[in-house]
Amino acid sequence: MRIIGAQLRISCLAALQYRVGFWSEGVLSLLWSLVGIVPLLVAVDHQGLVAGWGAWQLMVLSGWFLICSSIFGFFLEPSLIATMNHIRHGTLDYVLLRPADALLLCLVTDFAPWRATEFVLGVGLVCLSLWKIGHVPSLGEITTSFVVGASGVVALYAIGVLMLCISFRAIRLQNLAVLLESILNFGRWPVHVFQGVLKAIFMYAIPLAIMTTYPAQALLGTLEVATLLAAMGTALGLAVVARVGWRLSLRTYASASS
Amino acid sequence: MSGPAVVVEGLTKRFRVPRREAGLKAAFAALFRRDYTEVTAIRELSFAIEAGERVGFLGPNGAGKTTTLKILAGLLYPTAGTVRVSGYVPQTRHHGFLRSISLVMGQKRQLSWDLPAVDTFELNRVVFEIDTPTYKRRLGELVERLEIGEVMRQPVRTLSLGERMKCELAAALLHGPSILFLDEPTIGMDVAMQLSLREFIRTYNENHGATVILTSHYMEDVAALCPRIIVIDDGNLRFDGSIEALTRRIRPLRRVSVRAVDLPPSERLAQLGSVVDTGDGRLTLDVDPGRVPEVVSVLVQLPDCRDLEVSDAPLEEVMRELFSRSRADAGTASQPEGAA
Numbered sequence: 001m002r003i004i005g006a007q008l009r010i011s012c013l014a015a016l017q018y019r020v021g022f023w024s025e026g027v028l029s030l031l032w033s034l035v036g037i038v039p040l041l042v043a044v045d046h047q048g049l050v051a052g053w054g055a056w057q058l059m060v061l062s063g064w065f066l067i068c069s070s071i072f073g074f075f076l077e078p079s080l081i082a083t084m085n086h087i088r089h090g091t092l093d094y095v096l097l098r099p100a101d102a103l104l105l106c107l108v109t110d111f112a113p114w115r116a117t118e119f120v121l122g123v124g125l126v127c128l129s130l131w132k133i134g135h136v137p138s139l140g141e142i143t144t145s146f147v148v149g150a151s152g153v154v155a156l157y158a159i160g161v162l163m164l165c166i167s168f169r170a171i172r173l174q175n176l177a178v179l180l181e182s183i184l185n186f187g188r189w190p191v192h193v194f195q196g197v198l199k200a201i202f203m204y205a206i207p208l209a210i211m212t213t214y215p216a217q218a219l220l221g222t223l224e225v226a227t228l229l230a231a232m233g234t235a236l237g238l239a240v241v242a243r244v245g246w247r248l249s250l251r252t253y254a255s256a257s258s
Numbered sequence: 259m260s261g262p263a264v265v266v267e268g269l270t271k272r273f274r275v276p277r278r279e280a281g282l283k284a285a286f287a288a289l290f291r292r293d294y295t296e297v298t299a300i301r302e303l304s305f306a307i308e309a310g311e312r313v314g315f316l317g318p319n320g321a322g323k324t325t326t327l328k329i330l331a332g333l334l335y336p337t338a339g340t341v342r343v344s345g346y347v348p349q350t351r352h353h354g355f356l357r358s359i360s361l362v363m364g365q366k367r368q369l370s371w372d373l374p375a376v377d378t379f380e381l382n383r384v385v386f387e388i389d390t391p392t393y394k395r396r397l398g399e400l401v402e403r404l405e406i407g408e409v410m411r412q413p414v415r416t417l418s419l420g421e422r423m424k425c426e427l428a429a430a431l432l433h434g435p436s437i438l439f440l441d442e443p444t445i446g447m448d449v450a451m452q453l454s455l456r457e458f459i460r461t462y463n464e465n466h467g468a469t470v471i472l473t474s475h476y477m478e479d480v481a482a483l484c485p486r487i488i489v490i491d492d493g494n495l496r497f498d499g500s501i502e503a504l505t506r507r508i509r510p511l512r513r514v515s516v517r518a519v520d521l522p523p524s525e526r527l528a529q530l531g532s533v534v535d536t537g538d539g540r541l542t543l544d545v546d547p548g549r550v551p552e553v554v555s556v557l558v559q560l561p562d563c564r565d566l567e568v569s570d571a572p573l574e575e576v577m578r579e580l581f582s583r584s585r586a587d588a589g590t591a592s593q594p595e596g597a598a
Contacts, residue, residue: 006384014372094368098385099356251335
């Protein structure tokens with residue numbers, strides 16, 4: 001935690017270093033979040049059932065999507081891009097020379113603090129939607145939602161780490177982080193709307209279901225225990241694969257020319 | 259720690275690197291089928307370095323110096339051979355090992371570009387778990403010695419190369435490493451800054467008993483700092499010993515120079531030794547070591563004789579000759595049978 005805190009401090013200092021950049025990023029981040037929500041709020045009056053989900057239930061899902069997207073944009077995406085650049089330019093040397101877990105150091109290389117606005121909006125949207133539905137989640141439902149949400153974050157990080165592993169061999173793959181963000185947008189919809197291979201991918205390979213659908217279901221009290229256990233198992237499996245992949249990839253690091 | 263600080267045995271490192279011809283056609287073709295070539299950066303290198311030594315790594319570009327340092331620092335994995343540094347296998351990245359070393363690279367930076375260096379110092383304090391009193395004491399010492407009290411509070415992007423390198427050194431030394439790997443730390447610096455850094459490195463070594471392993475293209479750095487040099491060329495160990503021993507082996511003649519108003523005729527000079535230069539009223543001769551007293555006694559009798567110096571050949575010349583011999587040996591060895 002002390003390393004995460006110290007690195008977060010550096011990122012905040014870097015964000016504060018340039019006044020114009022700081023405020024413009026803040027305004028843009030807020031606008032971007034609102035632009036994502038407003039059409040949903042407009043559409044909610046005209047939308048019928050989607051794969052069994054009512055309009056305000058979809059809003060709970062959208063709230064979770066914003067929370068997940070915020071975690072990705074705040075913590076994971078900046079670190080992925082920074083680490084891919086480090087690998088490309090050979091400056092990963094200095095990260096690897098620090099006496100701490102190399103993967104942890106890479107995953108806290110950079111942060112984008114302004115993306116926290118999405119988190120606040122996401123929590124707000126979840127609360128508003130639950131109020132509109134008239135459902136007050138029990139403590140068990142909230143806990144389950146957090147547990148499955150945490151599993152979703154673990155899965156998200158595992159996929160990020162696997163992308164880093166690829167970038168050790170194919171060194172100009174910063175676009176992968178952008179691609180992942182684009183794929184995450186499918187998480188705005190319940191996984192039940194997808195069929196066949198796409199559904200399998202979003203349940204197990206890039207498990208958007210664990211990141212957004214299941215946490216929303218847990219809050220709405222419709223998540224089955226078996227699904228919760230499967231979600232945790234999938235996240236754990238991806239985490240193990242990512243960790244092994246990372247260890248193997250580190251051996252192929254060639255640094256860059258002096 | 260007992261025993262040598264660094265032990266390297268049979269170290270070999272090979273890289274697989276992509277290659278293609280120039281041009282758009284080759285670039286498109288490489289999208290579908292890429293050729294690779296295997297480059298051997300280091301070949302069965304073996305040496306040991308005692309704690310507290312200052313050792314210079316010398317070699318031409320691409321000789322394998324930086325690759326060796328990166329393997330010693332645990333950044334690269336060897337293809338073959340064994341390495342132990344401070345008693346650890348570097349590639350395990352044991353935290354005890356990482357706390358005992360530091361690597362400074364003249365062409366890369368660990369300091370955050372947009373922030374003052376002092377913010378990166380603080381990050382290192384946390385990551386290396388340096389307690390606050392020790393951190394303050396070490397930082398105070400480094401600030402005083404490196405004279406960075408003001409510059410460490412300015413954004414790194416606004417600093418000159420020399421100022422930035424001083425801050426890089428401070429960042430690298432805050433955790434008090436016992437082994438210091440320096441890869442071209444003075445590259446691009448003016449002479450005054452080079453001298454300043456050189457003096458700092460020497461003092462750090464003497465005060466802390468730290469082992470220093472230095473690579474530099476500036477022979478003056480190595481000659482001034484390192485009693486021992488390890489020369490590698492094309493990944494092979496060419497020499498391991500003192501500069502004096504290398505000079506004796508490669509260029510055993512002593513260099514005698516003198517200024518005089520009236521120099522002897524060239525026939526007479528040829529009897530004294532091999533003439534290197536006679537320009538600008540200065541005579542420079544390469545002389546057999548056994549004949550130095552005799553030659554000196556002749557030269558001091560020249561009219562208005564002054565600035566008499568007896569020295570070894572400059573390290574640059576020694577290295578140039580060593581590498582040209584290595585190339586010649588390698589060329590002969592690689593000649594196919596029957597070739598002229």
